[in-house]
Amino acid sequence: MALLKVENATMQFGGLTAVKDFNLEINEGEIVSLIGPNGAGKTTAFNMITNVYTPTNGKVIFDGKDITGMRQDLITQKGIARTFQNIRLFKDLSVLDNVLIANHVHIKSNFIEAILKLPRYRKEEKEMVEKSISLLEELGLQDLKDEKASSLPYGKQRKLEIARALATNPKLLLLDEPAAGMNPTETDELTAFVKEIKDKFNLSIFMIEHHMNMVMSLSDKIQVFEYGITIAKGTPSQIQNDKKVIDAYLGVSEDD
Numbered sequence: 001m002a003l004l005k006v007e008n009a010t011m012q013f014g015g016l017t018a019v020k021d022f023n024l025e026i027n028e029g030e031i032v033s034l035i036g037p038n039g040a041g042k043t044t045a046f047n048m049i050t051n052v053y054t055p056t057n058g059k060v061i062f063d064g065k066d067i068t069g070m071r072q073d074l075i076t077q078k079g080i081a082r083t084f085q086n087i088r089l090f091k092d093l094s095v096l097d098n099v100l101i102a103n104h105v106h107i108k109s110n111f112i113e114a115i116l117k118l119p120r121y122r123k124e125e126k127e128m129v130e131k132s133i134s135l136l137e138e139l140g141l142q143d144l145k146d147e148k149a150s151s152l153p154y155g156k157q158r159k160l161e162i163a164r165a166l167a168t169n170p171k172l173l174l175l176d177e178p179a180a181g182m183n184p185t186e187t188d189e190l191t192a193f194v195k196e197i198k199d200k201f202n203l204s205i206f207m208i209e210h211h212m213n214m215v216m217s218l219s220d221k222i223q224v225f226e227y228g229i230t231i232a233k234g235t236p237s238q239i240q241n242d243k244k245v246i247d248a249y250l251g252v253s254e255d256d
């Protein structure tokens with residue numbers, strides 16, 4: 001059984017069909033990439049999976065359960081986490097606090113227990129701090145834990161965003177252009193990082209990315225969008241040799 005299955009998902013914004021009949025299967029342990037020109041509907045596909053937008057048509061099945069239209073926080077609890085094309089962090093908070101807040105999705109104490117700081121809450125809070133610090137250690141970010149998020153160099157902010165996503169214990173991680181704005185050295189470093197976290201945290205990954213070295217070296221499967229439509233699906237070598245893809249996308253210079 002596929003971990004994630006998207007069936008004929010379509011998203012219309014007024015008269016514009018941003019994504020049409022999107023079908024996707026991601027098996028456990030796979031890295032699948034979605035590529036295509038700007039405006040092709042890639043982020044919209046992510047937004048349908050995480051119910052930022054409920055698809056106009058079609059279904060999203062995760063872990064055998066229909067999650068179409070499910071509340072975003074419940075989708076997170078079920079095991080889907082994501083990062084955003086434009087980094088989203090609490091800029092004025094420390095690295096540790098950014099991870100701690102993300103951790104809160106799994107807290108069991110209720111509001112009253114929390115404001116009265118009752119024993120269960122205090123225990124959970126202590127555990128969360130410990131868990132967050134050990135996560136930062138696993139990702140090599142522990143030395144930065146007291147730094148303000150906004151003071152980190154760009155590459156580290158990207159990593160922190162991934163750390164926040166991992167703090168929710170996902171089975172499936174969605175990365176929206178994680179290497180955007182990175183130079184080749186930074187991109188190679190991030191490629192290794194993604195490989196490493198995939199193994200360490202037993203993840204399946206769905207990634208949108210323009211850096212082709214990263215896409216080709218990480219992906220088990222690639223899907224190509226053009227104007228909201230899937231024009232090709234296959235392994236990296238199948239995609240690299242697909243004439244439609246070369247014409248629509250790979251042939252153009254990628255300097256954005």
Ligand SMILES: Nc1ncnc2c1ncn2[C@@H]1O[C@H](COP(=O)(O)OP(=O)(O)O)[C@@H](O)[C@H]1O
Nearest residue numbers: 013016018036037038039040041042043044045
């Ligand atoms: N909330 C929205 N309302 C209206 N149009 C949208 C909305 N979100 C995305 N679009 C449009 O959908 C198309 C696909 O956008 P997007 O999914 O962001 O593309 P990509 O991530 O591939 O660059 C674009 O034409 C974009 O303007």
Ligand SMILES: [Mg+2]
Nearest residue numbers: 042043044085
């Ligand atoms: Mg996008």
